Amino acid sequence: MTTALPRLANAAALNDFQKQALPKIAIRHDPKAPPYEGVTHHIMVCFDTGCHASGGGAVALELEKELAAKGLDKKVKVVRTGCHGFCEIGPLVTVYPQDLFYIRVKPEDAAEIVEKTIIGGQPLERLFYKLNENAPAVSKWKDIEFYALQNRITLRNCGHMDPGEIEEYIAGGGYQALAKALGMKSNPEALLNEVKKSGLRGRGGGGFPTGIKWELCRKAAGDKKYVVCNADEGDPGAFMDRSLLEGDPHRVLEGMLIGALVIGADEGYVYVRAEYPGAIRRLRQAISQAEQMGLYGNNILGSGWNCTIHIKEGAGAFVCGEETALLRSIEGERGIPTARPPFPAISGLWGKPTNNNNVETWANIPDIILNGGDWFASRGTEKSKGTKVFALAGKLNHTGLVEVPIGITMRKIIFDIGGGIQNGKQFKAVQIGGPSGGCLPASLLDLPVDYDSLVEAGAMMGSGGLVVVDEDTCMVDLARFFLTFTQSESCGKCTPCREGTTRMLDILNNITQGKGQKGDIELLETLARSIKQAALCGLGQTSPNPILSTLRYFRSEYEAHINDRKCPARSCSALLTFTIDKDKCLGCCACQKVCPVEAIEGDKKEPHVINQDKCIKCGSCEDVCRKAKAINRS
Amino acid sequence: MSHNAPSPCKCVDLAKLEPVFQQYRKKTGALIPVLQAAQDIYGYLPIEVMESIAENLNVPVSQVYGVVTFYAQFHLEPRGKHIIRSCQGTACHVRGASRILGALKENLNVEPGHTTADLQFTLETVACIGCCSLAPVIMVGENAHARLKPSGIAKILDGYRD
Missing domain, CATH: 3.40.50.11540 (NADH-ubiquinone oxidoreductase 51kDa subunit)
Known part of the structure; x- marks a missing residue:
């Protein structure tokens, strides 16, 4: 559609233009709509950064090539859309008028989509979404739980139209x-x-x-x-x-x-x-x-x-x-x-x-x-109206972009829409509101997500990033991560933020490296409260939130790092010891080959041993020991 | 880790800036767009360029330098042919971004913020690329590489090497 766009003189002209444009996209809403100018199908390919990174661009090109080869390029339109939402299972492809939703599409699938779905009119079941291996295949995106529980207003068009038209x-x-x-x-x-x-x-x-x-x-x-x-x-x-x-x-x-x-x-x-x-x-x-x-x-x-x-x-x-x-x-x-x-x-x-x-x-x-x-x-809660878009990320099964009525519980977002935690692990916390927000524990999963409840719980709505972490994430390390970010982004104008974030980060670095001291927690709390009150702008005022919320809900992890020199999540490498289970080790030498400091000793087909004096705790050995799983962290 | 900074080119052709000045000279708030355009031309911001911008926009050189050093996007040193941005966002962090960065550092033998001696790659960290669902992620140029493992880094980099 490269024809020159007409200049609309008034509201009536806009209405006329809309009426003329409607039949062009009618088959996306009405399977019985007549083809417009001979175009019988629309293949919508998600072209957002997420699906693109998964190979969506190549899928669109391959589809166009296949269609051209079959002489169908005038009858079938390939539409590059914005984010459809369910990034985890991308690249995503929707075929109209049948309204078929294909997931994890690869360029190699293009020929079969054209052959079976476009020419043959048949669905390609192997590309349908399934909740798990034994679940029934779902052919329409609207029927997938991830979408069914949402209420899309601002995202209504995202993924369903060509943003360039x-x-x-x-x-x-x-x-x-x-x-x-x-x-x-x-x-x-x-x-x-x-x-x-x-x-x-x-x-x-x-x-x-x-x-x-x-x-x-x-x-x-x-x-x-x-x-x-x-x-x-x-x-x-x-x-x-x-x-x-x-x-x-x-x-x-x-x-x-x-x-x-x-x-x-x-x-x-x-x-x-x-x-x-x-x-x-x-x-x-x-x-x-x-x-x-x-x-x-x-x-x-x-x-x-x-x-x-x-x-x-x-x-x-x-x-x-x-x-x-x-x-x-x-x-x-x-x-x-x-x-x-x-x-x-x-x-x-x-x-x-x-x-x-x-x-x-x-x-x-x-x-x-x-x-x-x-x-x-009419949507939302008494004091927080409407819907909110959240970006689901972290250790969830269904990551992506969702829009839900404000006031929905965190549990619904994480477990019903987000599909729960990856690899059957335990939910530990959800970080909401980015570096200015806080971490909420499992006990608050039934909290309604609205502006005021979140602030009361020590977090904030923020821009809507939800990062879910599981039992393998150390909460002290997560707080340290956020402080590293705010400390380096502090503009340096006001002292509470410039010096305060630096001091808090020093203390957190010490704690995660096993150098924490008695009194550190209290000092952190004092610093955090002063910075909250005294910093000039939102960046500084909210920078202690990740520390205060993890201290509020996961204080025992801080204490374990300081008092017992242990990281309960077994994540802080300075507090870990890697050892090889003699009974499980196959003596394949794979770990020896990847160890960057040659800390692993032992002959072929004999159990290996890690020399603790040399070990830098990088975890490379654990990565390659997939079959025997002989590497222990303690 | 040793770092051999490539020596900056002494022959900066300032004439290339003229069209940029013509576009922005009379506009308010022009300093940042002019610096962005200048960096697009030269790849970085040599001192001669900053001086010329100060003179043409009628602002002190100190102000130009202040703005350049405030924003992460501006560079005082030449940059590699391919810019690698390793995402350190929250989602990438909990899915192992630090080990991806470790693999990049080891493969390229440079620290973040620096360029390889052969000017092939500049390694940078970025707070978030916005591909959080596919963490951990790096960008090489404008291409995003997603769901990475440390073991896959070498192959990706080889694909960009001359």
Whole structure:
């Protein structure tokens, strides 16, 4: 579809365009829909970074090659979509109109898919999803538990359309919310009221009510105002912002335009991490297409209203996710936070009133405007409305991107949607909210996941990264890991964060290396509380959370490291001894070959011994001893 | 571990910056995009380039240097043909990222942040690539390699070597 895009003069033209575009994607929703211009099938291949890393790109190319070879390239369209969600079993392929869902597709499967499913009209059962080996095969993605328990609003289009085609977004109702908002241009208060009524809270972590934030900026004095989209998704373990920008860029753009209209801004910035080149490409493409169609830029939909949005690439600094640091970075300065007040709503970018929201927050706006605040508020809990996207990662069976109503229990997310723990191991904790969040133990699995319950439990919603760990993960080491991150990302402006995180990290390093001392735990607690109160910005204030939450729920692990010089999870290598079980050792010499320090002695076919003076505890021997499993950690 | 820093090229062609200046000279907040464009041209930011940028954007060299050293993306030394970014995110961490990094260090004989003597590879760590479901992950250039084991690193690197 490389034909020039028409410029839409008004809302009626948008409606006409939508009506014309609908039949082109009808077979994805209605198996009986007639083919459009001879196209009988759509093969949707997930092209998001996750599936791409699993080989999705090669699958799409191979499918196109096979189709061309059979002369079907005009009849069957291969669509490269954004993230479908279930990354664990990618690359994912959906075939319409049959609505068949194929998983772990390899390039070698392309020929058979074309032969059997496209030409023969038959499903390819071996590529269907199965919960386990004995479970029945599931042919439709909607019937898989992972998806069935979700409630997708912001992710609705992700994985189900070509994010590079504005036509597909419009066919699905895209830009209707903007048209509606422009129709109410003379009464922005009414639009603001819908956002306030929705109860939407900031999805970047803090959870500040979006409507109130908008109102502050709208009421602020100033002839020039800005809107900003924070896409500096730096929390390790969270990737929903990337997936949204790659999979449904127009939704974010539409949300920002509506926000600008309500606030009275005519210019905006999207601040994207440079580590997300795919998201930046998609966004650029989306802006250019929207501009051609008169949905962005000058005289939007003939309303006389103008708005420009720029893309700013981040340059690799986690602290720039903090809003005042982000604004400094857009201005071309070092991304160092400033004290609030004044809040950006009063004095932000270049001293002008600025409203900054996260990607997922903006992505919720079109639906709120189109369906009303009450519709949105019917989901979620009393104080946390709507749905939230979570990135499931760590030692789970089903990793990927999920969207669930707020208030769902952690148990449902981890065990029903996430499929429980890998390799039949025991659940130990879930880390929520990234380096600013906390670890929650098994006893809190039935906690409803909402902004306030999480804070009470010592964690926070954060951007929505959920990293699940099992019995093999040491909680002291996990806290140390997060501190290493915040310590190196601390900008250095305020002393509590700069010096405090360094001291806390020193103590944690000592504890995990078996050099912990009596009093360390108390010192950690004192430091953590002082930093929480005294640090300048969110990065510093929340940096002690991983320590405080692991101390609260896993204190005995700290004590074992310090008092008994033992790591209960058998993970901290300095506290481990590797030995070889003489009765199990086959004398195959595999461990001898991989040992980097030649610490393993013993002749062929004789039991080997590890020389403890030489051993550096790297675990290489354990990796290669798969058959005999003769290496013990203690 | 020894590290042989490649000697920086003394012959920087500053004329290549002219189109960048023309695009950004009058714009506010131009310093970071100009530095990004300059690094795309030269692969890193030699002192001559930073001085030229300071002069053309009318800001002190100290400010340019301050911004360059604040952000992880900017480099003061030449970089390898292939940039390896080893993800150290939470999901990768709990699935063994530190051992993947260990295998990379051993294979390349450089520490993170440095470039191999033959200018083939620069090894870096990154906080999160956003492929958490497929941990542990590394990126070589723009290609992500997922679900890695330390034993598979050598083969991946060989695929990029000249």
